[in-house]
Amino acid sequence: xxxxxxxxxxxxxxxxxxxxxxxxxxxxxxxxxxxxxxxxxxxxxxxxxxxxxxxxxxxxxxxxxxxxxxxxxxxxxxxxxxxxxxxxxxxxxxxxxxxxxxxxxxxxxxxxxxxxxxxxxx
Amino acid sequence: xxxxxxxxxxxxxxxxxxxxxxxxxxxxxxxxxxxxxxxxxxxxxxxxxxxxxxxxxxxxxxxxxxxxxxxxxxxxxxxxxxxxxxxxxxxxxxxxxxxxxxxxxxxxxxxxxxxxxxxxxxxxxxxxxxxxxxxxxxxxxxxxxxxxxxxxxxxxxxxxxxxxxxxxxxxxxxxxxxxxxxxxxxxxxxxxxxxxxxxxxxxxxxxxxxxxxxxxxxxxxxxxxxxxxxxxxxxxxxxxxxxxxxxxxxxxxxxxxxxxxxxxxxxxxxxxxxxxxxxx
Ligand SMILES: C[S@@+](CC[C@H](N)C(=O)[O-])C[C@H]1O[C@@H](n2cnc3c(N)ncnc32)[C@H](O)[C@@H]1O
Numbered sequence: 001x002x003x004x005x006x007x008x009x010x011x012x013x014x015x016x017x018x019x020x021x022x023x024x025x026x027x028x029x030x031x032x033x034x035x036x037x038x039x040x041x042x043x044x045x046x047x048x049x050x051x052x053x054x055x056x057x058x059x060x061x062x063x064x065x066x067x068x069x070x071x072x073x074x075x076x077x078x079x080x081x082x083x084x085x086x087x088x089x090x091x092x093x094x095x096x097x098x099x100x101x102x103x104x105x106x107x108x109x110x111x112x113x114x115x116x117x118x119x120x121x122x
Numbered sequence: 123x124x125x126x127x128x129x130x131x132x133x134x135x136x137x138x139x140x141x142x143x144x145x146x147x148x149x150x151x152x153x154x155x156x157x158x159x160x161x162x163x164x165x166x167x168x169x170x171x172x173x174x175x176x177x178x179x180x181x182x183x184x185x186x187x188x189x190x191x192x193x194x195x196x197x198x199x200x201x202x203x204x205x206x207x208x209x210x211x212x213x214x215x216x217x218x219x220x221x222x223x224x225x226x227x228x229x230x231x232x233x234x235x236x237x238x239x240x241x242x243x244x245x246x247x248x249x250x251x252x253x254x255x256x257x258x259x260x261x262x263x264x265x266x267x268x269x270x271x272x273x274x275x276x277x278x279x280x281x282x283x284x285x286x287x288x289x290x291x292x293x294x295x296x297x298x299x300x301x302x303x304x305x306x307x308x309x310x311x312x313x314x315x316x317x318x319x320x321x322x323x324x325x326x327x328x329x330x331x332x333x334x335x336x337x338x339x340x341x342x343x344x345x346x347x348x349x350x351x352x353x354x355x356x357x358x359x360x361x362x363x364x365x366x367x368x369x370x371x372x373x374x375x376x377x378x379x380x381x382x383x384x385x386x387x388x389x390x391x392x393x394x395x396x397x398x399x400x401x402x
Contacts, residue, residue: 087298088298090289090293094290101289103280117199
């Protein structure tokens with residue numbers, strides 16, 4: 001299974017990337033929403049996208065809306081990586097087609113629980 | 123560092139009051155959990171604290187010390203699978219069996235901060251709308267007064283709602299107050315929380331359809347586990363279900379149960395022979 005981690009901070013990408021790999025995913029990375037769309041386009045099947053909310057160029061929400069317009073990715077699980085303040089916008093993200101959220105910072109156990117909720121972990 | 127005499131006194135006290143077994147070697151644990159009480163109460167050392175506990179058995183300080191020794195780790199939909207098994211397998215059967223009386227009684231034991239009770243409340247509301255017209259109640263209990271108060275409040279911090287709770291449930295069943303999230307009133311109404319010590323006398327309780335007894339027997343010795351399982355059986359309807367934590371089992375503890383496996387989860391029901399004896 002493949003996971004795309006989208007965040008403009010390379011440090012955060014590497015922390016989240018490590019957790020994702022520990023949970024058995026092959027890791028892809030992108031620095032903003034636009035890059036993420038390109039990666040998805042090039043990659044073929046990606047099971048999971050973990051996308052930060054606040055990013056330059058294209059933010060996580062705009063990425064979500066754009067990605068959900070492409071039927072090829074309808075089964076891709078999109079999980080919003082949020083901060084406390086962004087939680088207020090959760091309903092908007094769900095309406096736009098997000099599958100789940102995870103608040104950062106998070107541990108491997110927390111991500112595992114989230115993956116269980118969306119059927120990507122036993 | 124806590125002395126041997128103080129550790130032994132506390133260990134015996136905790137065991138007597140809560141049945142929680144603290145093995146030698148857990149000095150560090152006892153010490154770190156006592157720290158807030160030592161500081162808050164102005165005790166210079168564990169020696170002073172223990173002296174006061176000896177003078178005031180069954181007092182307020184003793185209660186706080188015992189409560190401080192409990193582990194309150196929990197999460198929404200803990201372990202995921204038991205709740206899936208309830209939703210897909212056990213509840214549909216149980217609801218069919220109760221349709222004539224339209225009543226269901228649940229008990230979330232050792233409920234800690236209440237996530238288990240509210241997970242159940244959400245699951246019932248979301249997936250079994252028919253129950254809206256039934257008499258459904260969830261009794262939640264814990265030894266700790268503080269945990270009972272937290273369960274009643276049904277209010278959770280960001281870290282707590284980040285664990286195991288689907289986003290859709292968070293926005294649907296919770297209200298945001300600043301940085302905390304409170305379970306909405308209709309769900310809170312389903313849950314009644316009370317202090318109840320599993321090793322003391324239980325109050326008169328209605329017969330339950332499902333008892334959650336999860337992640338608490340692990341703290342007790344074999345005899346205590348056995349006694350509690352036996353009482354849990356008596357507190358259940360004859361066809362009622364018992365759910366244990368993932369590291370707990372009735373096997374080799376109390377053989378009055380039959381196992382009902384469902385996927386990777388197991389529920390327990392009073393064994394047929396025991397049910398017949400009860401009916402006779
Ligand atoms: C680890 S929590 C379990 C919470 C929840 N049932 C779950 O599985 O997530 C254990 C709880 O057991 C409670 N407890 C410990 N000894 C008890 C006793 N003798 N009677 C009732 N509750 C007890 C503690 O206060 C604590 O909240």
